Amino acid sequence: MPNDLKGDIVNGAFSQMRISGITVEPGPSELTLALRRLESLANELYGRNVCTGYYLEDDPDLNTPCGLDVMFWYAFECVLAVRLLPDFGKGAQDKIDPMLIKNASAGLSFLYSNTANPRQVQYPSRQSVGAGNRPIAGRRRFFTPVSEAPNTCKTNRMYIGDIDDFTEHFDSYLVDGESIASYTIEAETGLTIVSDSDTSPDIFYQIQADGGTSSDGLLRVKIVMTTDAGRVTTRVINFELTESPEID
Numbered sequence: 001m002p003n004d005l006k007g008d009i010v011n012g013a014f015s016q017m018r019i020s021g022i023t024v025e026p027g028p029s030e031l032t033l034a035l036r037r038l039e040s041l042a043n044e045l046y047g048r049n050v051c052t053g054y055y056l057e058d059d060p061d062l063n064t065p066c067g068l069d070v071m072f073w074y075a076f077e078c079v080l081a082v083r084l085l086p087d088f089g090k091g092a093q094d095k096i097d098p099m100l101i102k103n104a105s106a107g108l109s110f111l112y113s114n115t116a117n118p119r120q121v122q123y124p125s126r127q128s129v130g131a132g133n134r135p136i137a138g139r140r141r142f143f144t145p146v147s148e149a150p151n152t153c154k155t156n157r158m159y160i161g162d163i164d165d166f167t168e169h170f171d172s173y174l175v176d177g178e179s180i181a182s183y184t185i186e187a188e189t190g191l192t193i194v195s196d197s198d199t200s201p202d203i204f205y206q207i208q209a210d211g212g213t214s215s216d217g218l219l220r221v222k223i224v225m226t227t228d229a230g231r232v233t234t235r236v237i238n239f240e241l242t243e244s245p246e247i248d
Helices: 006-020 028-047 070-088 098-114
Strands: 156-159 163-169 180-187 191-199 202-209 219-227 232-242
Touching (some): 006 070, 070 098, 163 232, 180 202, 191 219, 202 219, 202 232
Parallel strands (some): 156 232
Antiparallel strands (some): 191 202
C-alpha cells in the first residue's frame, strides 16, 4: 500500500515546483515551512466546509498520516506547490509554468465538488402534508421540521449500528505546562459511549450509534474538561445518524 504521510504530500509539492524552476533540495527549514503551509491549507479548506478527512494537528509532524483519500493527493500537492512558490522567490514577475497553475486551479475545483454535502431542504411548518386531507385525530396536518446537525466538517456522521473512535484535541487550549486534571463526558439518547480515556492533551472516546425513536437528525456529546490549573472548558460535539443503505 502507498504511504499516506504528510511528508509525502510535501515531497510531492516540491516535485511539482521543479517544473517552475525550483531545483534546490529542501532542507529541514524548508520542510518545516512546507508542513506549516500544508496545515494552513487544510485548516482553510476545513473552515470553508471542504471536508477532505485531512488529519489536523496543533503540532504537525511530517511522519503523521495525512488522512487524505488517495484521490485528493495530487490536488493537495499542486495547490501546496503554488502556495510555496513565493517563499522561494517566485512571484508574479517570474515565469511560472502555466500548467502548474492550471492543475492547482483544477485541484481546488475537484476538492470543492467532491466534498460537497448538500442537504435536502425541509418543508416549512406551514406546509400542509397533502391537499384535501381531512382533520383526523392523530394525523398531522402540517409538516414538522426536525432538528438537523450543522452541515459542516465539525459534524460527525455515522450509520446507525456503527461503532467508531473519536478524539477531542485540547492542545490549543492548554497553556505551557498545563495538563488535563479531570473530565466528564455524556451523550444524548441514541448515542452510547462505549469507552473513554484521558490521553492528555486529548480525550479519546468510542461511540456506538444506536439511533432510537427520535426523528431528530442531531445528537450531541458533551465533554467538560478541567485543567490542573483549575480552568474549565466545555465542548459540544454534533453527530448525525442515518440508516445504512439497503443493498439488493
